[in-house]
Amino acid sequence: MRAGLKISAFAAALAATFGTAYGVGQGIDPLVTESAPEPHASHEEAAAEGAAASPAGGLQVSEGGYALDLRTPSVTAGQRSDLRFVIRDSAGRAVTAYERENTKELHLIIASRDLGTYRHVHPARGADGTWSIPVELPRAGGYRVLADFTPAKKGAENLTLGADLAVAGAYEPRRLPEATRTVDVDGYQVRLTGGLTPGTGSELELTVARDGRPVTDLQPYLGSYGHLVALRSGDLAYLHVHPHGRPEPGPDVSFEATAPSSGTYRLFLDFKHDGQVRTAAFTVTAGAVTPGADTDEAAHGH
Numbered sequence: 001m002r003a004g005l006k007i008s009a010f011a012a013a014l015a016a017t018f019g020t021a022y023g024v025g026q027g028i029d030p031l032v033t034e035s036a037p038e039p040h041a042s043h044e045e046a047a048a049e050g051a052a053a054s055p056a057g058g059l060q061v062s063e064g065g066y067a068l069d070l071r072t073p074s075v076t077a078g079q080r081s082d083l084r085f086v087i088r089d090s091a092g093r094a095v096t097a098y099e100r101e102n103t104k105e106l107h108l109i110i111a112s113r114d115l116g117t118y119r120h121v122h123p124a125r126g127a128d129g130t131w132s133i134p135v136e137l138p139r140a141g142g143y144r145v146l147a148d149f150t151p152a153k154k155g156a157e158n159l160t161l162g163a164d165l166a167v168a169g170a171y172e173p174r175r176l177p178e179a180t181r182t183v184d185v186d187g188y189q190v191r192l193t194g195g196l197t198p199g200t201g202s203e204l205e206l207t208v209a210r211d212g213r214p215v216t217d218l219q220p221y222l223g224s225y226g227h228l229v230a231l232r233s234g235d236l237a238y239l240h241v242h243p244h245g246r247p248e249p250g251p252d253v254s255f256e257a258t259a260p261s262s263g264t265y266r267l268f269l270d271f272k273h274d275g276q277v278r279t280a281a282f283t284v285t286a287g288a289v290t291p292g293a294d295t296d297e298a299a300h301g302h
């Protein structure tokens with residue numbers, strides 16, 4: 001059992017390393033993205049629909065000819081300050097035209113490397129293309145700023161670019177909370193059903209209750225009844241999570257997500273009720289740690 005666990009952890013580390021290397025290749029030459037070989041992919045991964053077509057986002061500061069120029073690379077913990085950034089095209093010009101997604105031109109995620117602090121915000125864009133949002137981050141440390149957007153240009157695809165943000169102050173790293181099925185937030189209980197499977201889409205269902213009673217009057221937020229973001233622990237790779245099934249105002253909100261690799265992820269559900277947006281966070285492990293799976297993965301991977 002102990003040996004199996006070690007092999008699994010090693011395999012997960014390899015998967016993360018290869019995933020990053022593949023991402024870097026994309027940045028150097030976007031033209032070869034579609035046909036980039038994946039010699040490390042297992043048979044299962046290669047067969048999994050969409051696994052190769054949608055690598056994890058957020059790992060690169062530049063991709064597909066666009067770059068995230070974070071004008072505020074550091075802020076101070078506990079102090080309110082303006083976070084400013086510009087999305088630039090391949091000629092270095094500020095992008096000023098975007099397609100709206102979920103009612104917004106750009107979605108910004110700010111997350112600490114230890115995943116203990118998370119913000120999903122919507123900055124304002126100036127006419128010159130500079131985005132800004134006031135932020136106050138409670139704890140010091142390394143953070144990632146992830147911008148999710150689609151340029152309004154023929155052929156442009158949705159991108160998630162990521163940049164490092166330093167938050168000055170006394171740094172105390174925190175451990176990722178243990179995996180749990182139920183999370184309490186401001187008097188609400190949110191239960192998670194389902195999980196993440198590496199390379200394959202799977203359903204995640206979140207059920208919202210208050211004081212033990214199912215909440216059936218969730219309010220629309222950004223065009224739907226809940227928003228889910230998944231970040232991979234270790235590199236903060238960003239997963240695109242899509243709503244699943246018919247939209248209903250609770251108590252269940254469903255999503256479909258594909259984990260790019262085995263490993264540990266943190267899920268953040270934003271939901272709106274009584275006029276306020278709240279966030280429930282879950283730790284989820286993708287890929288069952290079983291001796292059989294370890295052997296299989298090691299055999300295919302090498």
Ligand SMILES: [Cu+2]
Nearest residue numbers: 107108120121
């Ligand atoms: Cu958003």
